[in-house]
Amino acid sequence: MRTTGDLGGAEGWGQVKTPTADEPVFADRWESRAFALALLSMGRVSGRNLDAFRHAQQRLKRPEYFDDTYYGQWLHAAELMLVDSAILPPGAVEARARRLRGEDVEEPPVPEPNKPNYAPTGPGSLRSVDTPPRFAVGDAVRAKDMQPQGHTRLPHYLRGHRGVVDLVQPAAVLPDTHAHFLGENPQYVYTVRFDSRELWGADAEPFTLTGELYESYLEPVT
Amino acid sequence: MTETTSSERLPIALRTEALEQLLTERGLVDPAVMDKFIQMYETAVGPMNGAKVIAKAWTDPEYRARLLSDGTAAIAELGFKGSQGEHIVVIENTANTHNVVVCTLCSCYPWPVLGLPPSWYKDPAYRARIVREPRAVLAEMGLELPAETEIVVRDSSSEVRWLVLPERPDGTDDLSEEQLAELVTRDAMVGVAKVEAP
Numbered sequence: 368m369r370t371t372g373d374l375g376g377a378e379g380w381g382q383v384k385t386p387t388a389d390e391p392v393f394a395d396r397w398e399s400r401a402f403a404l405a406l407l408s409m410g411r412v413s414g415r416n417l418d419a420f421r422h423a424q425q426r427l428k429r430p431e432y433f434d435d436t437y438y439g440q441w442l443h444a445a446e447l448m449l450v451d452s453a454i455l456p457p458g459a460v461e462a463r464a465r466r467l468r469g470e471d472v473e474e475p476p477v478p479e480p481n482k483p484n485y486a487p488t489g490p491g492s493l494r495s496v497d498t499p500p501r502f503a504v505g506d507a508v509r510a511k512d513m514q515p516q517g518h519t520r521l522p523h524y525l526r527g528h529r530g531v532v533d534l535v536q537p538a539a540v541l542p543d544t545h546a547h548f549l550g551e552n553p554q555y556v557y558t559v560r561f562d563s564r565e566l567w568g569a570d571a572e573p574f575t576l577t578g579e580l581y582e583s584y585l586e587p588v589t
Numbered sequence: 590m591t592e593t594t595s596s597e598r599l600p601i602a603l604r605t606e607a608l609e610q611l612l613t614e615r616g617l618v619d620p621a622v623m624d625k626f627i628q629m630y631e632t633a634v635g636p637m638n639g640a641k642v643i644a645k646a647w648t649d650p651e652y653r654a655r656l657l658s659d660g661t662a663a664i665a666e667l668g669f670k671g672s673q674g675e676h677i678v679v680i681e682n683t684a685n686t687h688n689v690v691v692c693t694l695c696s697c698y699p700w701p702v703l704g705l706p707p708s709w710y711k712d713p714a715y716r717a718r719i720v721r722e723p724r725a726v727l728a729e730m731g732l733e734l735p736a737e738t739e740i741v742v743r744d745s746s747s748e749v750r751w752l753v754l755p756e757r758p759d760g761t762d763d764l765s766e767e768q769l770a771e772l773v774t775r776d777a778m779v780g781v782a783k784v785e786a787p
Contacts, residue, residue: 372694383726383729390707401605407618434598442604463608465599467606524720572723574742575742576743
């Protein structure tokens, strides 16, 4: 199944936007506030678990993901994380927003926070591991046809397809478990090269695509 | 978004204001800290940083070699590091090979060198289509590549971040490093444009 934001290869999106040189960093003041709120909320909730934030983005409904532009999506995801950890009760933001525009609505009581039990073993996502990489540059590999219930960073359009290891990248925490506060499980990451015709069929434009895939996303091709 | 009781969707600006108020009241967020974050990404962290990296690589062959072999360290030499720049890989565009970067899963982007991503990079159409028909998408964006140029699309699906080292345009031999940096655009460092001579 393709999650809402897993857009690679999705059809029906029409023309791309034309770049403009003088685009402001934030199109509107609220975008800048939503950006900062999301960054700071992430820290409050989870000690900067970026994977948990991305998982919150993945769980958004389509209108929350697409209709309020990029930083709206960030705001909705931040809200979801704050409700998950009972920093905010469900409905709190909605109620406050209605009060702000003059409606007489009752606000839900502040709950007892229930933050995830989480302590990163280091800053950022890079980690050292004791074992050597399972794959080497030049190895033929296949992205597993996984259908995980939870978070993953294996794009839908690469699943089941064959490629070749192009670079071995440093080991990093595995988003699939880390996003759920189920451990860092660091593993090597591989830049894997795919031929466009392997991904999209014989009529595809000829080009090469690379993705960074965690070791457990890959299986050897013999 | 949670427990929405009516079908009406509240304006996002109002929702943002509400969340800021709720977190500020409880001392969880300090608006002054928010201001600092915002100001940093509006003024100090942006494509002008990446442009300095590229201009230095164009004028200093040893730096260029370091940049291509360990991007993160070479970029840190110029003082650029931080969030979304833990491991930056720099890849060179040449007459034969053209790299272009995307994040199909969200909008991962090398913040320390390019700042926050522009709207076209975050747009679903770009994220969906550049991995399927890059030549057509680049042409829509104004970059027509010769048929013989090999296109390599880089989908940023992990914490690895890509920075494109564009080709130095012809006719720029007399320009200083500072003048060259002014030519380098954000779009060229993502790979949807080339750097043009002045």
